[in-house]
Amino acid sequence: MATIISRSAKRLHYANLCFSFHRMRLHSLSLSPSTSSSVLAGANLHDRAFPLHSGLGMNFLATYMRRLYSTTSTTADSQSPASEKSGESNSSEGDKSGKSNEGQDAGKPVRGGPVSWLSFLLLVATGAGLVFYYDREKKRHIEEINKASTEVKQGPSVGKAAIGGPFKLVNHDGKQVTEKDFFGKWTLIYFGFTHCPDICPDELQKLAAAVDKIKKAGIKIVPIFISVDPERDTVEQVREYVKEFHPDLVGLTGTSDEIRNVARAYRVYYMKTEEEDSDYLVDHSIVMYLMGPEKMEFVKFFGKNNDVDSLADGVIKEIKQYKK
Incomplete structure:
Protein backbone atom coordinates (compact mmCIF):
# COMPACT_ATOMS: atom_id res chain seq x y z
CA MET A 1 0.00 0.00 0.00
CA ALA A 2 2.88 2.42 0.81
CA THR A 3 4.46 1.63 -2.61
CA ILE A 4 1.24 2.53 -4.41
CA ILE A 5 0.92 5.87 -2.57
CA SER A 6 4.58 6.79 -3.29
CA ARG A 7 4.17 5.90 -6.93
CA SER A 8 1.00 7.98 -7.19
CA ALA A 9 2.70 10.99 -5.57
CA LYS A 10 5.56 10.83 -8.07
CA ARG A 11 3.12 10.66 -10.94
CA LEU A 12 1.21 13.67 -9.64
CA HIS A 13 4.45 15.65 -9.29
CA TYR A 14 5.47 14.72 -12.82
CA ALA A 15 2.06 15.66 -14.14
CA ASN A 16 2.39 19.04 -12.43
CA LEU A 17 5.63 19.66 -14.14
CA CYS A 18 4.21 18.63 -17.48
CA PHE A 19 1.22 20.87 -17.10
CA SER A 20 3.43 23.81 -16.12
CA PHE A 21 5.69 23.26 -19.11
CA HIS A 22 2.74 23.02 -21.45
CA ARG A 23 1.33 26.31 -20.15
CA MET A 24 4.64 28.01 -20.62
CA ARG A 25 4.74 26.71 -24.18
CA LEU A 26 1.35 28.16 -24.94
CA HIS A 27 2.45 31.48 -23.46
CA SER A 28 5.65 31.53 -25.53
CA LEU A 29 3.62 31.48 -28.75
CA SER A 30 2.61 35.04 -28.01
CA LEU A 31 6.22 36.14 -27.31
CA SER A 32 9.21 36.54 -29.61
CA PRO A 33 11.09 33.50 -30.67
CA SER A 34 14.10 34.52 -28.65
CA THR A 35 12.08 35.03 -25.53
CA SER A 36 10.23 31.80 -25.90
CA SER A 37 13.38 29.83 -26.51
CA SER A 38 15.02 31.32 -23.49
CA VAL A 39 12.08 30.58 -21.31
CA LEU A 40 11.92 27.02 -22.57
CA ALA A 41 15.63 26.65 -22.22
CA GLY A 42 15.47 27.67 -18.59
CA ALA A 43 12.54 25.50 -17.76
CA ASN A 44 13.27 22.38 -15.79
CA LEU A 45 10.56 19.79 -15.52
CA HIS A 46 11.85 18.67 -12.13
CA ASP A 47 11.80 22.19 -10.67
CA ARG A 48 9.18 22.62 -7.98
CA ALA A 49 8.76 26.32 -8.86
CA PHE A 50 6.39 25.46 -11.69
CA PRO A 51 2.93 25.61 -10.12
CA LEU A 52 -0.11 23.63 -11.15
CA HIS A 53 -2.56 25.99 -12.93
CA SER A 54 -6.19 25.64 -14.01
CA GLY A 55 -7.39 25.42 -17.64
CA LEU A 56 -6.27 22.67 -19.91
CA GLY A 57 -3.89 21.36 -17.32
CA MET A 58 -6.75 20.87 -14.88
CA ASN A 59 -8.71 18.90 -17.43
CA PHE A 60 -5.70 16.76 -18.15
CA LEU A 61 -5.13 16.28 -14.43
CA ALA A 62 -8.74 15.20 -13.86
CA THR A 63 -8.41 12.68 -16.70
CA TYR A 64 -5.18 11.42 -15.21
CA MET A 65 -6.68 11.15 -11.75
CA ARG A 66 -9.58 9.10 -13.08
CA ARG A 67 -7.16 6.73 -14.79
CA LEU A 68 -5.08 6.58 -11.65
CA TYR A 69 -8.15 5.83 -9.51
CA SER A 70 -9.26 3.13 -11.92
CA THR A 71 -5.78 1.63 -11.78
CA THR A 72 -5.75 1.77 -7.99
CA SER A 73 -9.23 0.30 -7.79
CA THR A 74 -8.22 -2.47 -10.16
CA THR A 75 -5.17 -3.18 -8.06
CA ALA A 76 -7.22 -3.15 -4.85
CA ASP A 77 -9.86 -5.33 -6.42
CA SER A 78 -7.23 -7.71 -7.68
CA GLN A 79 -5.85 -7.94 -4.19
CA SER A 80 -9.20 -8.06 -2.33
CA PRO A 81 -10.42 -11.27 -3.95
CA ALA A 82 -7.22 -12.88 -2.85
CA SER A 83 -7.80 -11.66 0.67
CA GLU A 84 -11.46 -12.61 0.46
CA LYS A 85 -10.47 -15.95 -0.93
CA SER A 86 -7.99 -16.37 1.86
CA GLY A 87 -10.67 -15.27 4.36
CA GLU A 88 -13.18 -17.57 2.73
CA SER A 89 -10.65 -20.34 2.67
CA ASN A 90 -9.87 -19.71 6.33
CA SER A 91 -13.55 -19.57 7.20
CA SER A 92 -14.27 -22.61 5.08
CA GLU A 93 -11.37 -24.39 6.67
CA GLY A 94 -12.72 -23.31 10.08
CA ASP A 95 -16.19 -24.53 9.16
CA LYS A 96 -14.75 -27.76 7.83
CA SER A 97 -12.65 -28.22 10.94
CA GLY A 98 -15.69 -27.35 13.10
CA LYS A 99 -17.84 -29.78 11.18
CA SER A 100 -15.16 -32.43 11.33
CA ASN A 101 -14.83 -31.86 15.05
CA GLU A 102 -18.61 -32.01 15.43
CA GLY A 103 -18.68 -35.22 13.43
CA GLN A 104 -15.94 -36.69 15.53
CA ASP A 105 -17.72 -35.60 18.72
CA ALA A 106 -20.99 -37.06 17.45
CA GLY A 107 -19.31 -40.37 16.71
CA LYS A 108 -17.74 -40.61 20.14
CA PRO A 109 -19.81 -41.61 23.23
CA VAL A 110 -20.36 -38.86 25.72
CA ARG A 111 -18.34 -39.57 28.83
CA GLY A 112 -18.82 -38.12 32.22
CA GLY A 113 -22.60 -37.67 31.78
CA PRO A 114 -24.87 -37.78 34.85
CA VAL A 115 -26.47 -41.14 33.96
CA SER A 116 -25.24 -43.89 31.65
CA TRP A 117 -27.00 -47.07 30.61
CA LEU A 118 -24.73 -49.20 32.78
CA SER A 119 -25.33 -47.09 35.90
CA PHE A 120 -29.07 -47.06 35.17
CA LEU A 121 -29.18 -50.86 34.90
CA LEU A 122 -27.17 -51.22 38.09
CA LEU A 123 -29.57 -48.86 39.84
CA VAL A 124 -32.60 -50.86 38.67
CA ALA A 125 -30.98 -54.15 39.70
CA THR A 126 -30.08 -52.78 43.12
CA GLY A 127 -33.60 -51.47 43.68
CA ALA A 128 -35.13 -54.80 42.66
CA GLY A 129 -32.78 -56.64 45.01
CA LEU A 130 -33.70 -54.39 47.92
CA VAL A 131 -37.42 -54.82 47.27
CA PHE A 132 -37.03 -58.62 47.08
CA TYR A 133 -34.96 -58.70 50.28
CA TYR A 134 -37.49 -56.49 52.11
CA ASP A 135 -40.44 -58.67 51.03
CA ARG A 136 -38.63 -61.86 52.04
CA GLU A 137 -37.67 -60.50 55.47
CA LYS A 138 -41.18 -59.19 55.99
CA LYS A 139 -42.73 -62.57 55.20
CA ARG A 140 -40.24 -64.35 57.44
CA HIS A 141 -40.98 -61.94 60.29
CA ILE A 142 -44.73 -62.45 59.89
CA GLU A 143 -44.28 -66.23 59.86
CA GLU A 144 -42.24 -66.06 63.06
CA ILE A 145 -44.91 -63.97 64.75
CA ASN A 146 -47.65 -66.38 63.67
CA LYS A 147 -45.63 -69.36 64.78
CA ALA A 148 -44.87 -67.77 68.15
CA SER A 149 -48.54 -67.01 68.68
CA THR A 150 -49.66 -70.59 67.97
CA GLU A 151 -46.86 -72.50 69.64
CA VAL A 152 -45.40 -72.50 73.13
CA LYS A 153 -41.65 -72.28 72.81
CA GLN A 154 -39.78 -74.48 75.23
CA GLY A 155 -36.71 -72.65 76.41
CA PRO A 156 -34.30 -72.98 79.27
CA SER A 157 -35.90 -71.99 82.55
CA VAL A 158 -34.26 -69.40 84.74
CA GLY A 159 -35.20 -70.06 88.34
CA LYS A 160 -38.78 -70.93 89.28
CA ALA A 161 -41.93 -68.90 88.83
CA ALA A 162 -43.66 -67.69 91.96
CA ILE A 163 -46.72 -69.87 91.33
CA GLY A 164 -48.43 -71.87 94.05
CA GLY A 165 -48.60 -71.58 97.78
CA PRO A 166 -50.68 -72.55 100.79
CA PHE A 167 -54.44 -72.80 100.48
Missing part, protein backbone atom coordinates in the same frame (compact mmCIF):
# COMPACT_ATOMS: atom_id res chain seq x y z
CA LYS A 168 -57.44 -74.11 102.43
CA LEU A 169 -60.42 -75.47 100.45
CA VAL A 170 -63.12 -78.16 100.53
CA ASN A 171 -63.11 -81.19 98.25
CA HIS A 172 -66.14 -82.67 96.45
CA ASP A 173 -66.74 -85.00 99.41
CA GLY A 174 -67.03 -82.03 101.77
CA LYS A 175 -63.67 -82.63 103.45
CA GLN A 176 -61.38 -79.70 104.17
CA VAL A 177 -58.02 -80.00 102.44
CA THR A 178 -54.82 -77.96 102.16
CA GLU A 179 -51.76 -78.08 99.90
CA LYS A 180 -50.13 -80.44 102.38
CA ASP A 181 -52.58 -83.17 101.48
CA PHE A 182 -50.93 -83.39 98.06
CA PHE A 183 -47.31 -83.45 99.15
CA GLY A 184 -45.45 -86.41 97.62
CA LYS A 185 -47.81 -86.55 94.62
CA TRP A 186 -47.66 -85.19 91.10
CA THR A 187 -50.68 -82.98 90.47
CA LEU A 188 -52.16 -81.30 87.40
CA ILE A 189 -54.44 -78.40 88.33
CA TYR A 190 -57.11 -76.67 86.21
CA PHE A 191 -59.24 -73.63 87.26
CA GLY A 192 -62.82 -73.36 85.93
CA PHE A 193 -66.50 -73.42 86.87
CA THR A 194 -69.27 -75.98 86.50
CA HIS A 195 -71.61 -73.72 84.47
CA CYS A 196 -69.03 -73.18 81.77
CA PRO A 197 -70.72 -73.96 78.43
CA ASP A 198 -67.83 -75.24 76.29
CA ILE A 199 -64.23 -74.38 77.22
CA CYS A 200 -64.13 -76.02 80.65
CA PRO A 201 -65.70 -79.31 79.47
CA ASP A 202 -63.25 -79.49 76.57
CA GLU A 203 -60.25 -78.83 78.80
CA LEU A 204 -61.36 -81.33 81.43
CA GLN A 205 -61.88 -84.02 78.79
CA LYS A 206 -58.38 -83.34 77.49
CA LEU A 207 -57.05 -83.52 81.05
CA ALA A 208 -58.75 -86.86 81.69
CA ALA A 209 -57.41 -88.39 78.46
CA ALA A 210 -53.88 -87.16 79.22
CA VAL A 211 -54.03 -88.64 82.72
CA ASP A 212 -54.91 -92.06 81.29
CA LYS A 213 -52.05 -91.85 78.82
CA ILE A 214 -49.63 -90.85 81.58
CA LYS A 215 -50.76 -93.83 83.67
CA LYS A 216 -49.90 -96.13 80.75
CA ALA A 217 -46.37 -94.75 80.94
CA GLY A 218 -46.16 -95.98 84.53
CA ILE A 219 -46.58 -92.56 86.15
CA LYS A 220 -49.35 -91.74 88.60
CA ILE A 221 -50.69 -88.20 88.63
CA VAL A 222 -53.65 -86.56 90.46
CA PRO A 223 -55.90 -84.26 88.36
CA ILE A 224 -57.46 -81.37 90.32
CA PHE A 225 -60.35 -79.05 89.40
CA ILE A 226 -60.62 -75.76 91.40
CA SER A 227 -63.79 -73.71 91.02
CA VAL A 228 -63.68 -69.92 90.42
CA ASP A 229 -67.44 -69.59 90.93
CA PRO A 230 -67.93 -70.06 94.71
CA GLU A 231 -71.47 -68.64 94.62
CA ARG A 232 -72.92 -71.48 92.52
CA ASP A 233 -70.32 -74.25 92.80
CA THR A 234 -71.30 -75.95 96.02
CA VAL A 235 -69.81 -79.21 97.20
CA GLU A 236 -72.73 -81.19 95.72
CA GLN A 237 -72.51 -79.30 92.40
CA VAL A 238 -68.78 -79.93 92.13
CA ARG A 239 -69.16 -83.62 93.02
CA GLU A 240 -71.70 -84.25 90.27
CA TYR A 241 -69.59 -82.31 87.81
CA VAL A 242 -66.24 -84.06 88.29
CA LYS A 243 -67.80 -87.52 88.03
CA GLU A 244 -68.59 -86.81 84.39
CA PHE A 245 -64.93 -86.63 83.37
CA HIS A 246 -62.66 -88.94 85.36
CA PRO A 247 -62.91 -91.05 88.58
CA ASP A 248 -59.58 -89.70 89.84
CA LEU A 249 -60.50 -86.05 89.27
CA VAL A 250 -60.59 -84.09 92.57
CA GLY A 251 -62.98 -81.14 92.78
CA LEU A 252 -62.22 -78.24 95.15
CA THR A 253 -64.35 -75.25 96.13
CA GLY A 254 -64.62 -72.80 99.02
CA THR A 255 -65.75 -69.38 100.09
CA SER A 256 -65.20 -66.23 98.03
CA ASP A 257 -62.15 -65.25 100.10
CA GLU A 258 -60.63 -68.73 99.92
CA ILE A 259 -61.06 -68.88 96.12
CA ARG A 260 -59.61 -65.38 95.79
CA ASN A 261 -56.53 -66.38 97.80
CA VAL A 262 -55.81 -69.56 95.88
CA ALA A 263 -56.33 -67.83 92.51
CA ARG A 264 -53.91 -65.10 93.57
CA ALA A 265 -51.32 -67.68 94.64
CA TYR A 266 -51.50 -69.41 91.24
CA ARG A 267 -51.64 -66.19 89.22
CA VAL A 268 -55.08 -67.01 87.83
CA TYR A 269 -57.38 -64.35 86.48
CA TYR A 270 -61.17 -64.64 86.82
CA MET A 271 -64.07 -62.18 86.70
CA LYS A 272 -67.84 -62.48 86.63
CA THR A 273 -69.47 -61.12 83.48
CA GLU A 274 -72.80 -59.26 83.19
CA GLU A 275 -75.42 -60.85 85.31
CA GLU A 276 -78.99 -61.71 84.37
CA ASP A 277 -80.70 -63.09 87.48
CA SER A 278 -78.64 -66.13 88.44
CA ASP A 279 -77.35 -66.82 84.92
CA TYR A 280 -73.85 -65.47 84.25
CA LEU A 281 -70.48 -66.53 82.97
CA VAL A 282 -67.02 -66.25 84.51
CA ASP A 283 -64.10 -65.13 82.41
CA HIS A 284 -60.91 -66.85 83.58
CA SER A 285 -57.44 -68.04 82.62
CA ILE A 286 -57.26 -71.29 80.64
CA VAL A 287 -54.11 -72.86 82.04
CA MET A 288 -53.04 -76.21 83.53
CA TYR A 289 -50.30 -76.27 86.16
CA LEU A 290 -47.99 -79.22 86.70
CA MET A 291 -46.98 -79.25 90.37
CA GLY A 292 -44.14 -81.36 91.76
CA PRO A 293 -44.35 -83.84 94.66
CA GLU A 294 -42.02 -81.87 96.95
CA LYS A 295 -44.29 -79.42 98.81
CA MET A 296 -46.37 -79.02 95.69
CA GLU A 297 -43.87 -76.75 93.87
CA PHE A 298 -44.52 -75.39 90.42
CA VAL A 299 -42.85 -77.23 87.52
CA LYS A 300 -44.51 -76.12 84.28
CA PHE A 301 -47.75 -74.80 82.79
CA PHE A 302 -49.63 -75.93 79.66
CA GLY A 303 -51.91 -73.67 77.63
CA LYS A 304 -55.02 -74.21 75.59
CA ASN A 305 -52.98 -74.80 72.43
CA ASN A 306 -51.76 -78.18 73.72
CA ASP A 307 -53.71 -81.23 72.63
CA VAL A 308 -53.93 -84.57 74.51
CA ASP A 309 -50.71 -85.98 73.12
CA SER A 310 -48.59 -82.86 73.63
CA LEU A 311 -50.00 -82.45 77.14
CA ALA A 312 -49.31 -86.06 78.12
CA ASP A 313 -45.86 -86.12 76.49
CA GLY A 314 -44.95 -82.83 78.14
CA VAL A 315 -45.93 -84.03 81.58
CA ILE A 316 -44.04 -87.34 81.12
CA LYS A 317 -40.92 -85.50 79.94
CA GLU A 318 -40.93 -83.13 82.91
CA ILE A 319 -41.45 -85.92 85.42
CA LYS A 320 -38.61 -88.00 83.95
CA GLN A 321 -36.24 -85.03 83.98
CA TYR A 322 -37.27 -84.25 87.55
CA LYS A 323 -36.46 -87.80 88.68
CA LYS A 324 -32.99 -87.63 87.11
Whole structure:
Protein backbone atom coordinates (compact mmCIF):
# COMPACT_ATOMS: atom_id res chain seq x y z
CA MET A 1 0.00 0.00 0.00
CA ALA A 2 2.88 2.42 0.81
CA THR A 3 4.46 1.63 -2.61
CA ILE A 4 1.24 2.53 -4.41
CA ILE A 5 0.92 5.87 -2.57
CA SER A 6 4.58 6.79 -3.29
CA ARG A 7 4.17 5.90 -6.93
CA SER A 8 1.00 7.98 -7.19
CA ALA A 9 2.70 10.99 -5.57
CA LYS A 10 5.56 10.83 -8.07
CA ARG A 11 3.12 10.66 -10.94
CA LEU A 12 1.21 13.67 -9.64
CA HIS A 13 4.45 15.65 -9.29
CA TYR A 14 5.47 14.72 -12.82
CA ALA A 15 2.06 15.66 -14.14
CA ASN A 16 2.39 19.04 -12.43
CA LEU A 17 5.63 19.66 -14.14
CA CYS A 18 4.21 18.63 -17.48
CA PHE A 19 1.22 20.87 -17.10
CA SER A 20 3.43 23.81 -16.12
CA PHE A 21 5.69 23.26 -19.11
CA HIS A 22 2.74 23.02 -21.45
CA ARG A 23 1.33 26.31 -20.15
CA MET A 24 4.64 28.01 -20.62
CA ARG A 25 4.74 26.71 -24.18
CA LEU A 26 1.35 28.16 -24.94
CA HIS A 27 2.45 31.48 -23.46
CA SER A 28 5.65 31.53 -25.53
CA LEU A 29 3.62 31.48 -28.75
CA SER A 30 2.61 35.04 -28.01
CA LEU A 31 6.22 36.14 -27.31
CA SER A 32 9.21 36.54 -29.61
CA PRO A 33 11.09 33.50 -30.67
CA SER A 34 14.10 34.52 -28.65
CA THR A 35 12.08 35.03 -25.53
CA SER A 36 10.23 31.80 -25.90
CA SER A 37 13.38 29.83 -26.51
CA SER A 38 15.02 31.32 -23.49
CA VAL A 39 12.08 30.58 -21.31
CA LEU A 40 11.92 27.02 -22.57
CA ALA A 41 15.63 26.65 -22.22
CA GLY A 42 15.47 27.67 -18.59
CA ALA A 43 12.54 25.50 -17.76
CA ASN A 44 13.27 22.38 -15.79
CA LEU A 45 10.56 19.79 -15.52
CA HIS A 46 11.85 18.67 -12.13
CA ASP A 47 11.80 22.19 -10.67
CA ARG A 48 9.18 22.62 -7.98
CA ALA A 49 8.76 26.32 -8.86
CA PHE A 50 6.39 25.46 -11.69
CA PRO A 51 2.93 25.61 -10.12
CA LEU A 52 -0.11 23.63 -11.15
CA HIS A 53 -2.56 25.99 -12.93
CA SER A 54 -6.19 25.64 -14.01
CA GLY A 55 -7.39 25.42 -17.64
CA LEU A 56 -6.27 22.67 -19.91
CA GLY A 57 -3.89 21.36 -17.32
CA MET A 58 -6.75 20.87 -14.88
CA ASN A 59 -8.71 18.90 -17.43
CA PHE A 60 -5.70 16.76 -18.15
CA LEU A 61 -5.13 16.28 -14.43
CA ALA A 62 -8.74 15.20 -13.86
CA THR A 63 -8.41 12.68 -16.70
CA TYR A 64 -5.18 11.42 -15.21
CA MET A 65 -6.68 11.15 -11.75
CA ARG A 66 -9.58 9.10 -13.08
CA ARG A 67 -7.16 6.73 -14.79
CA LEU A 68 -5.08 6.58 -11.65
CA TYR A 69 -8.15 5.83 -9.51
CA SER A 70 -9.26 3.13 -11.92
CA THR A 71 -5.78 1.63 -11.78
CA THR A 72 -5.75 1.77 -7.99
CA SER A 73 -9.23 0.30 -7.79
CA THR A 74 -8.22 -2.47 -10.16
CA THR A 75 -5.17 -3.18 -8.06
CA ALA A 76 -7.22 -3.15 -4.85
CA ASP A 77 -9.86 -5.33 -6.42
CA SER A 78 -7.23 -7.71 -7.68
CA GLN A 79 -5.85 -7.94 -4.19
CA SER A 80 -9.20 -8.06 -2.33
CA PRO A 81 -10.42 -11.27 -3.95
CA ALA A 82 -7.22 -12.88 -2.85
CA SER A 83 -7.80 -11.66 0.67
CA GLU A 84 -11.46 -12.61 0.46
CA LYS A 85 -10.47 -15.95 -0.93
CA SER A 86 -7.99 -16.37 1.86
CA GLY A 87 -10.67 -15.27 4.36
CA GLU A 88 -13.18 -17.57 2.73
CA SER A 89 -10.65 -20.34 2.67
CA ASN A 90 -9.87 -19.71 6.33
CA SER A 91 -13.55 -19.57 7.20
CA SER A 92 -14.27 -22.61 5.08
CA GLU A 93 -11.37 -24.39 6.67
CA GLY A 94 -12.72 -23.31 10.08
CA ASP A 95 -16.19 -24.53 9.16
CA LYS A 96 -14.75 -27.76 7.83
CA SER A 97 -12.65 -28.22 10.94
CA GLY A 98 -15.69 -27.35 13.10
CA LYS A 99 -17.84 -29.78 11.18
CA SER A 100 -15.16 -32.43 11.33
CA ASN A 101 -14.83 -31.86 15.05
CA GLU A 102 -18.61 -32.01 15.43
CA GLY A 103 -18.68 -35.22 13.43
CA GLN A 104 -15.94 -36.69 15.53
CA ASP A 105 -17.72 -35.60 18.72
CA ALA A 106 -20.99 -37.06 17.45
CA GLY A 107 -19.31 -40.37 16.71
CA LYS A 108 -17.74 -40.61 20.14
CA PRO A 109 -19.81 -41.61 23.23
CA VAL A 110 -20.36 -38.86 25.72
CA ARG A 111 -18.34 -39.57 28.83
CA GLY A 112 -18.82 -38.12 32.22
CA GLY A 113 -22.60 -37.67 31.78
CA PRO A 114 -24.87 -37.78 34.85
CA VAL A 115 -26.47 -41.14 33.96
CA SER A 116 -25.24 -43.89 31.65
CA TRP A 117 -27.00 -47.07 30.61
CA LEU A 118 -24.73 -49.20 32.78
CA SER A 119 -25.33 -47.09 35.90
CA PHE A 120 -29.07 -47.06 35.17
CA LEU A 121 -29.18 -50.86 34.90
CA LEU A 122 -27.17 -51.22 38.09
CA LEU A 123 -29.57 -48.86 39.84
CA VAL A 124 -32.60 -50.86 38.67
CA ALA A 125 -30.98 -54.15 39.70
CA THR A 126 -30.08 -52.78 43.12
CA GLY A 127 -33.60 -51.47 43.68
CA ALA A 128 -35.13 -54.80 42.66
CA GLY A 129 -32.78 -56.64 45.01
CA LEU A 130 -33.70 -54.39 47.92
CA VAL A 131 -37.42 -54.82 47.27
CA PHE A 132 -37.03 -58.62 47.08
CA TYR A 133 -34.96 -58.70 50.28
CA TYR A 134 -37.49 -56.49 52.11
CA ASP A 135 -40.44 -58.67 51.03
CA ARG A 136 -38.63 -61.86 52.04
CA GLU A 137 -37.67 -60.50 55.47
CA LYS A 138 -41.18 -59.19 55.99
CA LYS A 139 -42.73 -62.57 55.20
CA ARG A 140 -40.24 -64.35 57.44
CA HIS A 141 -40.98 -61.94 60.29
CA ILE A 142 -44.73 -62.45 59.89
CA GLU A 143 -44.28 -66.23 59.86
CA GLU A 144 -42.24 -66.06 63.06
CA ILE A 145 -44.91 -63.97 64.75
CA ASN A 146 -47.65 -66.38 63.67
CA LYS A 147 -45.63 -69.36 64.78
CA ALA A 148 -44.87 -67.77 68.15
CA SER A 149 -48.54 -67.01 68.68
CA THR A 150 -49.66 -70.59 67.97
CA GLU A 151 -46.86 -72.50 69.64
CA VAL A 152 -45.40 -72.50 73.13
CA LYS A 153 -41.65 -72.28 72.81
CA GLN A 154 -39.78 -74.48 75.23
CA GLY A 155 -36.71 -72.65 76.41
CA PRO A 156 -34.30 -72.98 79.27
CA SER A 157 -35.90 -71.99 82.55
CA VAL A 158 -34.26 -69.40 84.74
CA GLY A 159 -35.20 -70.06 88.34
CA LYS A 160 -38.78 -70.93 89.28
CA ALA A 161 -41.93 -68.90 88.83
CA ALA A 162 -43.66 -67.69 91.96
CA ILE A 163 -46.72 -69.87 91.33
CA GLY A 164 -48.43 -71.87 94.05
CA GLY A 165 -48.60 -71.58 97.78
CA PRO A 166 -50.68 -72.55 100.79
CA PHE A 167 -54.44 -72.80 100.48
CA LYS A 168 -57.44 -74.11 102.43
CA LEU A 169 -60.42 -75.47 100.45
CA VAL A 170 -63.12 -78.16 100.53
CA ASN A 171 -63.11 -81.19 98.25
CA HIS A 172 -66.14 -82.67 96.45
CA ASP A 173 -66.74 -85.00 99.41
CA GLY A 174 -67.03 -82.03 101.77
CA LYS A 175 -63.67 -82.63 103.45
CA GLN A 176 -61.38 -79.70 104.17
CA VAL A 177 -58.02 -80.00 102.44
CA THR A 178 -54.82 -77.96 102.16
CA GLU A 179 -51.76 -78.08 99.90
CA LYS A 180 -50.13 -80.44 102.38
CA ASP A 181 -52.58 -83.17 101.48
CA PHE A 182 -50.93 -83.39 98.06
CA PHE A 183 -47.31 -83.45 99.15
CA GLY A 184 -45.45 -86.41 97.62
CA LYS A 185 -47.81 -86.55 94.62
CA TRP A 186 -47.66 -85.19 91.10
CA THR A 187 -50.68 -82.98 90.47
CA LEU A 188 -52.16 -81.30 87.40
CA ILE A 189 -54.44 -78.40 88.33
CA TYR A 190 -57.11 -76.67 86.21
CA PHE A 191 -59.24 -73.63 87.26
CA GLY A 192 -62.82 -73.36 85.93
CA PHE A 193 -66.50 -73.42 86.87
CA THR A 194 -69.27 -75.98 86.50
CA HIS A 195 -71.61 -73.72 84.47
CA CYS A 196 -69.03 -73.18 81.77
CA PRO A 197 -70.72 -73.96 78.43
CA ASP A 198 -67.83 -75.24 76.29
CA ILE A 199 -64.23 -74.38 77.22
CA CYS A 200 -64.13 -76.02 80.65
CA PRO A 201 -65.70 -79.31 79.47
CA ASP A 202 -63.25 -79.49 76.57
CA GLU A 203 -60.25 -78.83 78.80
CA LEU A 204 -61.36 -81.33 81.43
CA GLN A 205 -61.88 -84.02 78.79
CA LYS A 206 -58.38 -83.34 77.49
CA LEU A 207 -57.05 -83.52 81.05
CA ALA A 208 -58.75 -86.86 81.69
CA ALA A 209 -57.41 -88.39 78.46
CA ALA A 210 -53.88 -87.16 79.22
CA VAL A 211 -54.03 -88.64 82.72
CA ASP A 212 -54.91 -92.06 81.29
CA LYS A 213 -52.05 -91.85 78.82
CA ILE A 214 -49.63 -90.85 81.58
CA LYS A 215 -50.76 -93.83 83.67
CA LYS A 216 -49.90 -96.13 80.75
CA ALA A 217 -46.37 -94.75 80.94
CA GLY A 218 -46.16 -95.98 84.53
CA ILE A 219 -46.58 -92.56 86.15
CA LYS A 220 -49.35 -91.74 88.60
CA ILE A 221 -50.69 -88.20 88.63
CA VAL A 222 -53.65 -86.56 90.46
CA PRO A 223 -55.90 -84.26 88.36
CA ILE A 224 -57.46 -81.37 90.32
CA PHE A 225 -60.35 -79.05 89.40
CA ILE A 226 -60.62 -75.76 91.40
CA SER A 227 -63.79 -73.71 91.02
CA VAL A 228 -63.68 -69.92 90.42
CA ASP A 229 -67.44 -69.59 90.93
CA PRO A 230 -67.93 -70.06 94.71
CA GLU A 231 -71.47 -68.64 94.62
CA ARG A 232 -72.92 -71.48 92.52
CA ASP A 233 -70.32 -74.25 92.80
CA THR A 234 -71.30 -75.95 96.02
CA VAL A 235 -69.81 -79.21 97.20
CA GLU A 236 -72.73 -81.19 95.72
CA GLN A 237 -72.51 -79.30 92.40
CA VAL A 238 -68.78 -79.93 92.13
CA ARG A 239 -69.16 -83.62 93.02
CA GLU A 240 -71.70 -84.25 90.27
CA TYR A 241 -69.59 -82.31 87.81
CA VAL A 242 -66.24 -84.06 88.29
CA LYS A 243 -67.80 -87.52 88.03
CA GLU A 244 -68.59 -86.81 84.39
CA PHE A 245 -64.93 -86.63 83.37
CA HIS A 246 -62.66 -88.94 85.36
CA PRO A 247 -62.91 -91.05 88.58
CA ASP A 248 -59.58 -89.70 89.84
CA LEU A 249 -60.50 -86.05 89.27
CA VAL A 250 -60.59 -84.09 92.57
CA GLY A 251 -62.98 -81.14 92.78
CA LEU A 252 -62.22 -78.24 95.15
CA THR A 253 -64.35 -75.25 96.13
CA GLY A 254 -64.62 -72.80 99.02
CA THR A 255 -65.75 -69.38 100.09
CA SER A 256 -65.20 -66.23 98.03
CA ASP A 257 -62.15 -65.25 100.10
CA GLU A 258 -60.63 -68.73 99.92
CA ILE A 259 -61.06 -68.88 96.12
CA ARG A 260 -59.61 -65.38 95.79
CA ASN A 261 -56.53 -66.38 97.80
CA VAL A 262 -55.81 -69.56 95.88
CA ALA A 263 -56.33 -67.83 92.51
CA ARG A 264 -53.91 -65.10 93.57
CA ALA A 265 -51.32 -67.68 94.64
CA TYR A 266 -51.50 -69.41 91.24
CA ARG A 267 -51.64 -66.19 89.22
CA VAL A 268 -55.08 -67.01 87.83
CA TYR A 269 -57.38 -64.35 86.48
CA TYR A 270 -61.17 -64.64 86.82
CA MET A 271 -64.07 -62.18 86.70
CA LYS A 272 -67.84 -62.48 86.63
CA THR A 273 -69.47 -61.12 83.48
CA GLU A 274 -72.80 -59.26 83.19
CA GLU A 275 -75.42 -60.85 85.31
CA GLU A 276 -78.99 -61.71 84.37
CA ASP A 277 -80.70 -63.09 87.48
CA SER A 278 -78.64 -66.13 88.44
CA ASP A 279 -77.35 -66.82 84.92
CA TYR A 280 -73.85 -65.47 84.25
CA LEU A 281 -70.48 -66.53 82.97
CA VAL A 282 -67.02 -66.25 84.51
CA ASP A 283 -64.10 -65.13 82.41
CA HIS A 284 -60.91 -66.85 83.58
CA SER A 285 -57.44 -68.04 82.62
CA ILE A 286 -57.26 -71.29 80.64
CA VAL A 287 -54.11 -72.86 82.04
CA MET A 288 -53.04 -76.21 83.53
CA TYR A 289 -50.30 -76.27 86.16
CA LEU A 290 -47.99 -79.22 86.70
CA MET A 291 -46.98 -79.25 90.37
CA GLY A 292 -44.14 -81.36 91.76
CA PRO A 293 -44.35 -83.84 94.66
CA GLU A 294 -42.02 -81.87 96.95
CA LYS A 295 -44.29 -79.42 98.81
CA MET A 296 -46.37 -79.02 95.69
CA GLU A 297 -43.87 -76.75 93.87
CA PHE A 298 -44.52 -75.39 90.42
CA VAL A 299 -42.85 -77.23 87.52
CA LYS A 300 -44.51 -76.12 84.28
CA PHE A 301 -47.75 -74.80 82.79
CA PHE A 302 -49.63 -75.93 79.66
CA GLY A 303 -51.91 -73.67 77.63
CA LYS A 304 -55.02 -74.21 75.59
CA ASN A 305 -52.98 -74.80 72.43
CA ASN A 306 -51.76 -78.18 73.72
CA ASP A 307 -53.71 -81.23 72.63
CA VAL A 308 -53.93 -84.57 74.51
CA ASP A 309 -50.71 -85.98 73.12
CA SER A 310 -48.59 -82.86 73.63
CA LEU A 311 -50.00 -82.45 77.14
CA ALA A 312 -49.31 -86.06 78.12
CA ASP A 313 -45.86 -86.12 76.49
CA GLY A 314 -44.95 -82.83 78.14
CA VAL A 315 -45.93 -84.03 81.58
CA ILE A 316 -44.04 -87.34 81.12
CA LYS A 317 -40.92 -85.50 79.94
CA GLU A 318 -40.93 -83.13 82.91
CA ILE A 319 -41.45 -85.92 85.42
CA LYS A 320 -38.61 -88.00 83.95
CA GLN A 321 -36.24 -85.03 83.98
CA TYR A 322 -37.27 -84.25 87.55
CA LYS A 323 -36.46 -87.80 88.68
CA LYS A 324 -32.99 -87.63 87.11
